[in-house]
Amino acid sequence: MSQQKEPIRVLITGAAGQIAYSLLYQIGKGDVFGQDQPLYLHLLDIPAMMGVLEGVVMEMMDCAMPLVCGVVPTADPVEGFRDVDAAFLVGAMPRKEGMERKDLLAANVKIFKVQGQALDKYAKKTVKVLVVGNPANTNALVCSKYAPTIPPENFSAMTRLDQNRAQAQIAARLGVGVDAVKNIFIWGNHSSTQYPDARHGVVKKGNDDIKMIDALPDQAWLQDQFVTTVQKRGAAVIAARKMSSAMSAAKAACDHMRDWWLGTPDGSYVSMGVLSDGSYNTPPGVIFSFPVGIKDKKWTILQGLSLDDFSKGKLEQTGQELIEEREEAFSVCAD
Ligand code: NAI
Numbered sequence: 001m002s003q004q005k006e007p008i009r010v011l012i013t014g015a016a017g018q019i020a021y022s023l024l025y026q027i028g029k030g031d032v033f034g035q036d037q038p039l040y041l042h043l044l045d046i047p048a049m050m051g052v053l054e055g056v057v058m059e060m061m062d063c064a065m066p067l068v069c070g071v072v073p074t075a076d077p078v079e080g081f082r083d084v085d086a087a088f089l090v091g092a093m094p095r096k097e098g099m100e101r102k103d104l105l106a107a108n109v110k111i112f113k114v115q116g117q118a119l120d121k122y123a124k125k126t127v128k129v130l131v132v133g134n135p136a137n138t139n140a141l142v143c144s145k146y147a148p149t150i151p152p153e154n155f156s157a158m159t160r161l162d163q164n165r166a167q168a169q170i171a172a173r174l175g176v177g178v179d180a181v182k183n184i185f186i187w188g189n190h191s192s193t194q195y196p197d198a199r200h201g202v203v204k205k206g207n208d209d210i211k212m213i214d215a216l217p218d219q220a221w222l223q224d225q226f227v228t229t230v231q232k233r234g235a236a237v238i239a240a241r242k243m244s245s246a247m248s249a250a251k252a253a254c255d256h257m258r259d260w261w262l263g264t265p266d267g268s269y270v271s272m273g274v275l276s277d278g279s280y281n282t283p284p285g286v287i288f289s290f291p292v293g294i295k296d297k298k299w300t301i302l303q304g305l306s307l308d309d310f311s312k313g314k315l316e317q318t319g320q321e322l323i324e325e326r327e328e329a330f331s332v333c334a335d
Contacts, residue, residue, distance in 0.1 A: 007038040007069045011084040011123075013115070014091025015043035015073070016052040018243065019132065022250030023088065024056070028065040032258045033086070035067075043073045044080035045091060077115070081122040086261070088253055089115060089143065092133025102328070105135050109329040112139040116146030125150055128297065130257050131157045132249065136190045137273045137287040138325040142333060144275070144287075153299070156260070157273030159186040159194065159289035161245065161252035166196040166230045170203075173226075174216060180204040185291040186230075186271040187311075188282075188318025189325070194289065195314035196230040198222055200305055223310060264294045269302045280307065282315060286322040 010027060012020050024041065026032060033039060041060070045053050053073045060071050074080050081087075092108045112131070119127060127150060131140035136157040144155040163186050171178045183202050187195040199222065201212035216222065237245045259270050269291040276288040279301045292299040307315070 005037055007040055008033060008085040009040045009042060009083050011042040011044060011080055011087040013044045013080070013087070013089050014133065016045040016049035016056060017090060018246040019090050019249045019253070020088075021056065022247050023090070023253055024060060025063060025065075026250065026254045027088075028060060028063060028068045030067050032254045033261055038067050038069050040070045040072060041068060042080050042082075042084060043071060044077065045073075045075060047075040050075055077118040078122055081115075081118040084123045084127055086257060087119065087123065087127055087129045088132060088257065089129060089139070090132045090253070092139070105138060105325060105328060106332050108133060108135065108139055109142045109332050112142045113146050113333045116143035119143065120147035120149050123150070127154060128257070128260055129155045130253060130260070131155070131273075132253055134190070135325060137289070137322060138329045140273060140287045141275075141326060142329050145330075146333075152275045155275070155287070156256070156299075157190060157287050157289070158249075158253055158256055159190050159271045159273050160256040161249050162186040162190060162194055162196060162230060162233075162289075163271040164248065164252050164255065165233045166198065166226070169226055169229055170198055170201065170212075170216065173221070174203060176203065176205075183269055183291070185269070186289045187280075187315050188289055189322050190273065190289065191318075191321060192231045192235075193318040193321045194231055195311065195318055196227055197311060197314075198226060199308075199311070200291075227314075259294055260297060260299065263296070264292075269293050272299060274299060274301070276319075277301070279303065280305075280315060281312070283319045283323050286319070286326055288319065288322060
């Protein structure tokens with residue numbers, strides 16, 4: 001019999017919330033860290049939610065998942081963050097219908113300052129941090145700033161839901177399965193300024209890889225309807241469901257962390273909000289979504305893509321928004 005792996009510790013904040021409700025099952029059954037990776041789940045929420053969290057813990061137990069060695073429900077950040085190998089920072093104040101991102105930002109960056117400090121003090125230095133709570137990019141930046149002993153490349157923000165949405169739109173338009181479409185990228189902020197970019201995409205037909213430009217030559221649709229549908233998809237779900245995306249957000253969080261943990265296949269790239277080094281003339285020092293390839297738990301920004309003037313303009317616009325968010329966040333944190 002092969003030797004069992006050492007268990008890892010995985011933190012989920014906002015554990016009593018709606019995204020976590022879908023996320024926990026997928027993590028617990030091995031979809032993220034592998035079918036052979038035992039884990040302890042640290043579930044952090046605020047004191048007022050401890051009753052609800054108790055119910056979630058009962059259900060986790062009732063799922064009878066062999067990989068789950070133990071569950072630690074807590075409102076104490078020290079207990080929550082101690083020795084964690086991976087952290088899904090989901091807990092935040094969710095966007096309600098009609099709420100401006102600015103209001104959301106002020107309310108949320110303070111949470112992420114405190115959590116950055118807790119990560120710095122109690123988590124493993126190798127911890128991989130995925131920020132889901134909005135405004136995700138700027139929250140991730142604040143978190144990293146207040147965790148100076150953890151490498152900045154260990155912090156990321158989720159734009160995978162946007163990528164999944166974009167991929168699904170392209171697949172539907174072409175009448176193919178989603179797995180036939182790859183290398184659809186999200187640039188910039190997880191906000192309505194994000195730039196969903198299908199131009200470097202590839203579509204599998206039989207044994208052939210067809211370039212997007214040949215598979216879907218409708219430039220007008222790609223520049224207009226496709227971009228706005230993906231940009232506004234979150235708002236459309238809120239308008240219909242009266243709550244923000246949860247099932248699809250949890251699935252995307254799993255996709256993001258799984259690829260970070262286990263790597264991406266050669267020639268496949270995924271979108272992740274990571275610290276910009278100025279690639280593609282983006283503003284250095286903000287968390288910007290780029291196409292990345294991942295090997296040995298390290299991401300690398302895909303270089304050498306040619307961007308036309310339309311794309312350059314979109315990258316500039318979303319980069320500018322991230323600069324403004326950074327200024328606002330740092331001034332809120334300094335108070
Ligand atoms: P929810 O309101 O159902 O759950 C949030 C949970 O976080 C609540 O249980 C709340 O008590 C908890 N929480 C608040 N402050 C906390 C703190 N300081 N520490 C620990 N827990 C705390 O919200 P939902 O739907 O689960 O969404 C969570 C976040 O994810 C929101 O900010 C939402 O905007 C964001 N989101 C991000 C997406 C992305 O693509 N990046 C997609 C969808 C949602």
